[in-house]
Amino acid sequence: MKVPDIKSIPPGEKGRQVVQRDKKAIATSTKTCELVAERARGSLVWDVDGNIYIDFTSGIGVVNTGHCHPTVVKAVGDQLNKLMHFAGTDFYYDIQVTLAERLSKITPGDFDKKVFYTNSGTESVEAAIKVAKWSSERSRFIAFTGAFHGRTMGSLALTASKTTHQERFFSTMPGVDHVPYAYCYRCPYKLEYPGCGVYCADAIQEQYLDKFIPSSDVAALFYESIQGEGGYIVPPPEFAKKISEICKRNGILLVDDEVQAGFGRTGKMFGIDHFGVVPDMICIAKGMGSGVPVGAIVFDAKLDFGVQGAHSNTYGGNLLACAAVGATLDVIESENLLSRAQKLGDHLRKRLDEMKESNPIMGDNRGYGLMQATEFIKGDGSKTPAPKVAGFIVQESFKNGLVLLPCGVSAVRFIPPLTIEEENLDAGLDVLQEVIERAGKIS
Ligand SMILES: Cc1ncc(COP(=O)(O)O)c(C=O)c1O
Numbered sequence: 038m039k040v041p042d043i044k045s046i047p048p049g050e051k052g053r054q055v056v057q058r059d060k061k062a063i064a065t066s067t068k069t070c071e072l073v074a075e076r077a078r079g080s081l082v083w084d085v086d087g088n089i090y091i092d093f094t095s096g097i098g099v100v101n102t103g104h105c106h107p108t109v110v111k112a113v114g115d116q117l118n119k120l121m122h123f124a125g126t127d128f129y130y131d132i133q134v135t136l137a138e139r140l141s142k143i144t145p146g147d148f149d150k151k152v153f154y155t156n157s158g159t160e161s162v163e164a165a166i167k168v169a170k171w172s173s174e175r176s177r178f179i180a181f182t183g184a185f186h187g188r189t190m191g192s193l194a195l196t197a198s199k200t201t202h203q204e205r206f207f208s209t210m211p212g213v214d215h216v217p218y219a220y221c222y223r224c225p226y227k228l229e230y231p232g233c234g235v236y237c238a239d240a241i242q243e244q245y246l247d248k249f250i251p252s253s254d255v256a257a258l259f260y261e262s263i264q265g266e267g268g269y270i271v272p273p274p275e276f277a278k279k280i281s282e283i284c285k286r287n288g289i290l291l292v293d294d295e296v297q298a299g300f301g302r303t304g305k306m307f308g309i310d311h312f313g314v315v316p317d318m319i320c321i322a323k324g325m326g327s328g329v330p331v332g333a334i335v336f337d338a339k340l341d342f343g344v345q346g347a348h349s350n351t352y353g354g355n356l357l358a359c360a361a362v363g364a365t366l367d368v369i370e371s372e373n374l375l376s377r378a379q380k381l382g383d384h385l386r387k388r389l390d391e392m393k394e395s396n397p398i399m400g401d402n403r404g405y406g407l408m409q410a411t412e413f414i415k416g417d418g419s420k421t422p423a424p425k426v427a428g429f430i431v432q433e434s435f436k437n438g439l440v441l442l443p444c445g446v447s448a449v450r451f452i453p454p455l456t457i458e459e460e461n462l463d464a465g466l467d468v469l470q471e472v473i474e475r476a477g478k479i480s
Contacts, residue, residue, distance in 0.1 A: 040081060040464055041438020042089040048073055049086030069442055070435040077104035080457035082440065090435075091465040093453045094442045098265070098297050098408075101324040102368045103456035109327040112364035113357050125154065125354040133354045136363055143306050143366070144335045146315040151341050154354030155332035158296035158322035159187025162259070165292050165320050165334045166191045166210070167348050169257035172340035173290060177250065179241070179258040181218035182225070183445075185266035186259060186294055186320075195259050198267040198445070214250055216241050218264060219272035222401045222412065223420075230273050238279035242286075252287035257318070262308030265297030268445020269410030271403045277312035290317040290340070296332070297408075300324030301369050301455055304379035304406030311405060327365045331358035374455040381462055382406035385451060388466045398426050398477050400447075407457075410450040416480055422447035426480050430472050439468040 048056055052073040075085045080103060082090045095101060102109060116132075125133045137152035144150065153168070155161045170176055180186065180195040187193065188202060194209035196202050203209070217225035219237045228236055246252045260280060264270040284291040293316035298308030302324060305311055309319075317340065322332030333354075342348055352358075369375065386402060389411060393399040400414035400422075413430065415421040424447040431441045431449060444450045451469075453462060 038089075040089055040461060041091050041468065043436070043438045044086070044088055046436050047071065047084060047086065047088050049084070049088070051085040055085060070432060070440075072435060072440060079103040080454050080461045088438065090438050090440045091453075091461050091468070092440050093451050093465055094440050095324075095452050095454050096328065097323070097442065098302060098452050099323045099326070100328050101300050101302055101455050102327045102365055102374070103454040104328070106327055106364075106368055106456070108368050109329075109361055109364040112360040113329060116356050116360035120356055122352070122355055124351060125356075126349045126351070130354070130356060130359070132356060132359045132363070136354075136359045139363070139366060140321075140333060140335050144319050145307065145309060146337070149338035150335050151338045153334050153336075153348065154358070155322070155334070155350065156330050156352050156355075156358075157187075157332050158294075158320065159189045159192045160350070161296060161320040161322050161332040161334050162186045162192035162195065162294060163189055164348060165257070165259075165318050165336070168318060168334065168336055168340050168342070169290050169292060171342050171347055173256040175254050175256040177212040177214070177254040178256060179245070179250065179289070180213055180215050181260060181264070182215045183218045183220060183264050183267035183270060184215070184259065184261060184294075185264070185297075186261075198264075214245065216245055218267070218270060219276040220264075220268075220270045221273060222270075222403070235273055235275045235279055238276055238283065241280065242283050246283070246287055252289060255287065255289045257290040257292045258284050259292045259294060260316075261294045261298065262312065263298045263303065263405065263408060266444055268412065268448045269404050269408065269450050270445070271405065274312060277309060277314040281314045281316070292316060292318045292320065294320045296320055296322045300365065301374045301378055302406060302408045302452065303404075304375055304382055306369075306375065308405070308408070325365060326358055326361040327368075329358050329361035331355070331362055369455075372456065378406035378455045381455075381457065381459070382409065384459070385409055385462065385466070388463075388470075389451075392470050392473055396473050396477050398423060398480055399473065404451075407455055408450075408452055410444060410448045412445065412448040413476075414447065416477055423480060426476050429476050429479075430469070433472045433475065434468055437468045437472065439465045439472075441469075
């Protein structure tokens with residue numbers, strides 16, 4: 038089979054009709070390109086006009102095990118025929134407890150943990166906010182500039198990657214202060230690593246906690262081990278340890294949002310595993326269910342509400358979701374997807390670095406495992422961000438059969454399923470290379 042296989046420039050006739058109807062019927066959200074997906078398998082997606090694409094998005098970091106992995110499909114199918122829903126927050130399911138025990142084992146930290154199940158990333162963050170407030174009896178939070186934690190009113194207050202997320206929604210949850218993240222390519226303090234001594238972490242104490250945010254009021258610091266929507270920003274190795282120490286010193290909970298980096302994407306189960314730090318709470322969603330909507334927080338059992346009704350929901354830990362997560366973990370283990378993500382990630386980086394040598398519009402290649410991105414810049418040596426170039430690369434790649442998503446101001450992310458075949462990874466990179474070369478000529 039030829040992949041990618043673009044018979045005519047997409048969207049074709051059927052696709053165009055769906056796009057038009059969508060524009061009338063569906064609320065405006067974040068559409069990136071006019072791909073009308075009909076079915077998918079592994080790393081390949083078929084559109085309604087029969088075009089075949091290579092997927093470097095995994096449905097926004099969700100289908101880490103590949104589209105419709107047979108083990109996940111079977112587990113969900115088997116559960117579908119037994120019991121779909123009985124409200125696990127009000128009654129009891131064995132499968133939910135078994136999965137919680139498993140999640141407690143795979144998350145960092147050798148202490149008793151508890152799990153609260155949700156249905157999405159933003160709901161996980163909302164639940165983490167509530168656990169932090171409840172257990173600390175404090176109501177202020179610290180988050181990072183460039184962070185993305187979701188779009189509901191609590192998580193949105195923590196999000197700080199694009200003004201468009203906030204515009205017209207003020208006021209969100211009060212009490213959130215943002216501090217600069219360790220974005221070394223464009224250091225917010227105009228310093229250089231390693232000479233800077235990772236001052237951005239020290240500044241949290243020196244410029245914020247010692248000056249105007251009383252630590253005794255702060256419930257938690259929310260943090261992404263690798264910033265996702267904000268541009269796939271990888272902090273230096275010391276950053277996580279330093280912020281963890283600041284949290285401990287000040288009695289502030291460290292909440293690690295692994296919604297995008299989690300479940301093997303970076304070559305370890307969680308992004309934070311690269312940095313040897315144990316958070317008090319971890320937020321997960323996306324990749325855990327291989328496409329079935331699900332999320333969770335896993336936290337130190339000492340932080341639990343302990344009273345009925347402080348927090349709950351209807352669908353959290355839905356049976357189909359639990360079956361999908363269990364099967365996802367089985368696949369990650371049985372197919373050694375962590376080491377596969379590392380190995381393929383090394384190959385991906387090697388090819389991106391080779392492309393960078395002859396393409397000055399590629400400013401920075403970064404990431405771990407199969408969570409990588411390139412930040413595009415003007416090719417005049419000025420390091421000026423080039424959002425139009427990033428947009429061109431996403432659109433032109435799509436027309437040539439490679440599905441991509443942007444992130445940050447001018448970055449494009451590369452997050453294929455961890456199961457992608459080496460030849461499909463290379464075929465996708467061939468498309469990317471040709472498009473980048475064209476972008477360089479017209480920019
Ligand atoms: C790190 C992080 N947290 C939270 C969210 C919100 O997840 P959802 O879109 O499932 O609400 C996202 C989504 O991209 C994310 O990347």
